[in-house]
Amino acid sequence: MGWRFRKSVRIAKGVRLNLSKRGVGVSVGGKGFRVGIGPRGAYTSTSIPGTGLYAINYFGKQKNRELPKVMQKASDQSESEGFNFEIPPELASNSTSSALGCLWFLISVIFFFIWWPLGVVGIISQIVWAAKSLNSPTGKAKNYFQQGKIALQKGEWQQALDAFLKVLEVKPEVNSLYREIALLYRRLDNPEEAIKYFEKYLAHYPDDAVTKLNYAVTLGTVGQYQKAIEVLQGLPTEMKQELVVINALASAFLGLNKPELALEILEKGPVRSRKTMNEQMKLFRYLLGLTYKQLGETEKALKQFYKIYAEDTDYEDVRDLLKELSPSFGG
Structure with missing residues (x-):
């Protein structure tokens, strides 16, 4: 013992x-x-x-939380594009330092009743320390981040972007914020800048598969199909089985005018197993229809376009495709 x-x-x-x-x-x-x-x-x-x-x-002791699997994050496009509202780890206050500040304040209050001159000195020093913290680069960066967070919650994308860029001005080492900036540039229809910040982020966090997916999708929007394919093919095996990745790969192969490879990818998708026609499933059937059309298999293409039209008559150019492929279509 x-x-x-x-x-x-x-x-x-x-x-x-x-x-x-x-x-x-x-x-x-x-x-x-x-x-x-x-x-x-x-x-x-x-x-x-x-x-x-x-x-x-x-203080600062929390139970370990089981991190959600990457494939669960990427299973829905809107979720994979979600913003992180938590303060970047580079700006997170040291829990011990914060607790010490609270403890010092409590001790000062107690001494105020025991021997008030010492208590007053303690409280004043605490106020001075707090003021210096707010005016430090970290304090200013935290303030800008909070402004950006509020703008994000309101859907004010440009204001959020401006605030996050100011964070980097005063604290350039906040690398984790590159991801949010990239997503904001994409929301603001500026994929070129989005790609730059995705690459900056992935240089520091190369194992973030969900961000790689968003990066690859953005590459596809500017016609960098081959690079997008390389990124998508480098994703974890279980993630590549998800519909959002299948759609992204097929879209890139179609962009390269390789419908045979697109069909090989799409055949791995849930044609019969999934009944719900969500946005990713609509996209899957749309890409499958385009692939069949390019391969000259008109009947198969029509089948996919009709399935989409039955759910959403205004989806993309499905109405025009049906008129083109079926003269009897009266939509």
Whole structure:
């Protein structure tokens, strides 16, 4: 059995110096509730006096969350294009530093009632520290990020983009924000700039398969089909089975005028297994119809276009395609 050591020394009313084998800490409070900081970080301690029962909660300690699989993220186009509203890790405050600031403020308040001059000095120093933090590059970057986040929530894409670009002006090392900027440029119909920022982001986060998918789709919008295919073919195996990736690959092969390869990809899709006609399924049938049309298989092409028309009469140019391929079509 290993020996343990713990001793608590009262240094003022409500303030204790805690000594243990792990190191030195300090805590403030009274019976039932205390706030402190020790070798393991800042914490709160709640107890039921006279029972010996207590609980300790450390700041910044969270249960591990199981990350969703990449294929689940990419299974729906709108989800794969989603913005991240969490503050970039490069701007996230150190939890211990923040907890120390809160603890220092509490100690200052306590000392204000014990010996008010020392309490006043503590509170003033806390205000000065907070002001300096707000005016630091990190503080300014956080403020710009919050402005961008609010604009995103309102759907104000240009304002959000401007705010995020200001973040990079004051904190160029916030690499994780490149992804949001790329997505915003794409929303603003500027795929060339979107591609630049996707590439900057992927240079730092090369394993982000969902962003690679968005990057490849954007490459396809500017006619860089071969590069898009290379990116899509490099995605994880399980992700390449998803309809959004199948559609992107088939579209790129059609862009290169290779309908045989497009058909080989599309034949892996859920022709019979999926009954619901969502946006990705409409796109799948549309691409399949175009592929059959280019291969001269008119009846098969008509079958796909009719399925789409039955669900959405205004989808793309399906109406015109049906008139072209079927003279008897009266839509």
